[in-house]
Amino acid sequence: MQLAVPVASLITFGIHLLFSKKAPPLETHSYMLLFWEIFGVSVVLAIVQSFWPALRNWMRHMWPIFTAAILLLGVWDVVTLGFHLVPLPYFPGPAAVLRSLISDRALLLDSTWHSLVLLLSGYTLGVIVGLISGVCIGWSSSVRYWGMPLLKVVGPIPATAWIPFSMVVAPSAIVSAAGLIALAVWFPVTMLTASGVSNTRASYLDVARTLGAGRAYLIFRVAIPAAVPNIFIGLFMGLGASFLTLVVAESVGVKSGLGWYVSWAQGWAEYGKVFAALVIMAAFFSTIMTLLFKLRDRVLVWQKGMIKW
Amino acid sequence: MVTTNVAAASALRVQEIRKSFAVPDAPGTRRLVLDGISFCMDAGELVSLIGPSGCGKSTLLRLIAGLDFPDAGELLVGEEKILGPSAERGLVFQDPNLFPWLTVRRNIEAGLVARGVLHEKRNEVDEFMRLVGLEAFANSYPHHLSGGMSQRVALARALINHPKVLLLDEPLGALDAFTRMRMQDEVLRLWQNRRTTMLLVTHDIDEAIYMSDCIFVMTQAPGRIDRTIEIDLQRPRDRTSESFVRLRSQILEHLHFAGKAA
Numbered sequence: 001m002q003l004a005v006p007v008a009s010l011i012t013f014g015i016h017l018l019f020s021k022k023a024p025p026l027e028t029h030s031y032m033l034l035f036w037e038i039f040g041v042s043v044v045l046a047i048v049q050s051f052w053p054a055l056r057n058w059m060r061h062m063w064p065i066f067t068a069a070i071l072l073l074g075v076w077d078v079v080t081l082g083f084h085l086v087p088l089p090y091f092p093g094p095a096a097v098l099r100s101l102i103s104d105r106a107l108l109l110d111s112t113w114h115s116l117v118l119l120l121s122g123y124t125l126g127v128i129v130g131l132i133s134g135v136c137i138g139w140s141s142s143v144r145y146w147g148m149p150l151l152k153v154v155g156p157i158p159a160t161a162w163i164p165f166s167m168v169v170a171p172s173a174i175v176s177a178a179g180l181i182a183l184a185v186w187f188p189v190t191m192l193t194a195s196g197v198s199n200t201r202a203s204y205l206d207v208a209r210t211l212g213a214g215r216a217y218l219i220f221r222v223a224i225p226a227a228v229p230n231i232f233i234g235l236f237m238g239l240g241a242s243f244l245t246l247v248v249a250e251s252v253g254v255k256s257g258l259g260w261y262v263s264w265a266q267g268w269a270e271y272g273k274v275f276a277a278l279v280i281m282a283a284f285f286s287t288i289m290t291l292l293f294k295l296r297d298r299v300l301v302w303q304k305g306m307i308k309w
Numbered sequence: 310m311v312t313t314n315v316a317a318a319s320a321l322r323v324q325e326i327r328k329s330f331a332v333p334d335a336p337g338t339r340r341l342v343l344d345g346i347s348f349c350m351d352a353g354e355l356v357s358l359i360g361p362s363g364c365g366k367s368t369l370l371r372l373i374a375g376l377d378f379p380d381a382g383e384l385l386v387g388e389e390k391i392l393g394p395s396a397e398r399g400l401v402f403q404d405p406n407l408f409p410w411l412t413v414r415r416n417i418e419a420g421l422v423a424r425g426v427l428h429e430k431r432n433e434v435d436e437f438m439r440l441v442g443l444e445a446f447a448n449s450y451p452h453h454l455s456g457g458m459s460q461r462v463a464l465a466r467a468l469i470n471h472p473k474v475l476l477l478d479e480p481l482g483a484l485d486a487f488t489r490m491r492m493q494d495e496v497l498r499l500w501q502n503r504r505t506t507m508l509l510v511t512h513d514i515d516e517a518i519y520m521s522d523c524i525f526v527m528t529q530a531p532g533r534i535d536r537t538i539e540i541d542l543q544r545p546r547d548r549t550s551e552s553f554v555r556l557r558s559q560i561l562e563h564l565h566f567a568g569k570a571a
Binding site: 201203204206207208209210211212213214217221222225226228301302303304 | 371374375376394395396398399400402404406408409410411412419420422423424450451452466467470476
């Protein structure tokens, strides 16, 4: 069991050796190096784990997934480099993608940084505005009367559909993209905050009133905390929408970021780079998603054992 | 003495209260829930309100709490008219309604925070946690607590404001029989310790006899106070004593007749 990863890496490595004879050596060099490293580290871990129970438990949990991932790379090699089952220029093998990742790392890093800044500024703006409008709509029935129809009619329009309009209005492409991301985030955050606040259990509010609570306490210390589980659902929905909007906005107007990089690399038919950018996006977006999950676990510690998602 | 002055002002007076609600199924019609309720409570008294379900007991408590308003009649705490909810009238429900996002300690502090006096009265929080025996759970969240413990937190949370009247709406109704009897003693201990005027709504006749100085028996809707029974048994009371059992059968019989008449 502990040797599953080294064995899998040897298999995948062997597959690669078998098929890479025709490929230029430069392209396969770093990929092979990677496998030697995986092999080496996993053998060392397999030895160390016999003295270290915590590591052994972690390995027992993670090893099947790692093994599958490594074997999947081998399958990828077979499908692309090996038997050319998919048209080649569009679907490079894993070695070519890794080489693109390494050779273009400076530009990829820079693009990731730009995407991060744009995403965070748009997301933060959308969350702040969404929370404010959500609390107002959820708490005050007159704001709900006027605001809800607007929210229901305007909100469902995909943020990206505003691109032609936002490019005219905004002073620069970056501002327009940040605004679109904010708009994409604003809708779910507002909707779920409003529903959370307006569905606060009446008895919590009654109890607070008999404890001497004024309006500020009722809103900020009862209704909003009670709405936090709902608000997090809105934050997650908004995050998904913001990724989508980010990539689209970057590939349309903004001249930086991962979305731009993908369409730029596609323009030069460098599909290795396209895949490299997808790999970075997967890591980047899932990291942000994980951070939001961690934040939720921390904020909703009082719900521990009740969360099912 | 100062304490007696405070006590004298905290009597509760309920005068000719009427309350009706709109019937959702039949627009334009109203259902009369309370039909001219009047009673008086002395300071430091523990009074129970019993009656068949739907007789408007909880409605009456909500009116006294100031969470709802009567159609007619007057409610007074001391000389002051009740115009809305206030920290001087605490309310404990059958569901403890602890704020699940706050720890036990922060739940108990809630009233002080709401009134903006936490800073001056922080030391009282410890006192009340000790009073209900929950120091060990100060940093636990409510979902870790049993029903009895939750209700103790709810009592401490209401008492920390030193209410003139504590309204208890079937506070022990959701507890199992053993916990309930233990909690009855707990509430009595708090009552004797703090001498808070308490109005207890219950439909457990034993509980009413065991705990209160006086029982108001209400009729089926529209609610009216049908009878007042003074309980002058020695405390602590014996649930199996002859006089206790006699009182119980008396009240049972009475409720039975009241049910038939309605």
